[in-house]
Amino acid sequence: MAGDSAEGTALLEARGVRRTLGRDEARTHALRGVGITLHAGRSYAVTGPSGCGKSTLLYLLGLLDRPDEGTVSIMGRELAQAGDEERTRFRNEHVGFVFQFHFLLPEFSAQENVMLPMRRLGRASRREMLTRSALLLEQVGLADKMRRSTGHLSGGEQQRVAVARALANEPALLLADEPTGNLDERNSRLIFELLAASARRQNRAVLIVSHNPDLAARCDCVMRMRDGLFVNDG
Numbered sequence: 001m002a003g004d005s006a007e008g009t010a011l012l013e014a015r016g017v018r019r020t021l022g023r024d025e026a027r028t029h030a031l032r033g034v035g036i037t038l039h040a041g042r043s044y045a046v047t048g049p050s051g052c053g054k055s056t057l058l059y060l061l062g063l064l065d066r067p068d069e070g071t072v073s074i075m076g077r078e079l080a081q082a083g084d085e086e087r088t089r090f091r092n093e094h095v096g097f098v099f100q101f102h103f104l105l106p107e108f109s110a111q112e113n114v115m116l117p118m119r120r121l122g123r124a125s126r127r128e129m130l131t132r133s134a135l136l137l138e139q140v141g142l143a144d145k146m147r148r149s150t151g152h153l154s155g156g157e158q159q160r161v162a163v164a165r166a167l168a169n170e171p172a173l174l175l176a177d178e179p180t181g182n183l184d185e186r187n188s189r190l191i192f193e194l195l196a197a198s199a200r201r202q203n204r205a206v207l208i209v210s211h212n213p214d215l216a217a218r219c220d221c222v223m224r225m226r227d228g229l230f231v232n233d234g
């Protein structure tokens, strides 16, 4: 089972997760019985070759997909087989997700994109949403481009907006799929440090998929996947 030996109650526990994708000759055992434990206040990196199942795992842990078998429990709630409505509500409130392909709304400004999850949750006033989104965009180095539509930002800038958006609702669990794939070295470090620091300061669990071993080593725990399993799962 992957994870670390940190003390205390786990924020996320997944056990025996299996997922098959595609059919006929495209049928792939993307995950073959994965277990993972994440603790609040800790940062984790997942590495492994292309196609080993990293994105598939992140989708399952982020409640964007369901396993064929196995359990995913977050903050003590078993959610793999929960209803769509409960999963969506839980995800909005407690999970931040940075997609490998960031899925911003190109005609909206950077700031509006970051405010979107806050709107959906409906707890903050307009003033709070404006202040918080501006602060997050400043933290990812985009203070001067907040009002620009994201369709007119570079790939790396869009990725940083996506990181700010994932942090918008102060999630207990932050999942990021190659958040620095389009970034230069300086900005990659900035994003990794921001996310790792946010684990410690906001006491959240942060899981980052990365191909970069130097960046992965900045996390508290590095886990390696191969062929649908964590390497230590045998």
Ligand SMILES: Nc1ncnc2c1ncn2[C@@H]1O[C@H](COP(=O)(O)OP(=O)(O)OP(=O)(O)O)[C@@H](O)[C@H]1O
Pocket (backbone or CB within 6 Å): 021, 022, 023, 026, 027, 028, 029, 030, 048, 049, 050, 051, 052, 053, 054, 055, 056, 057, 100
């Ligand atoms: N819709 C699908 N139908 C069939 N097979 C799929 C589908 N999506 C993914 N796969 C397969 O599942 C496996 C795991 O894919 P996944 O996207 O999780 O890999 P990954 O580790 O994220 O790779 P990368 O580093 O390239 O992003 C791969 O072998 C992939 O070809």
Ligand SMILES: [Mg+2]
Pocket (backbone or CB within 6 Å): 054, 055, 056, 100, 177
């Ligand atoms: Mg992937």
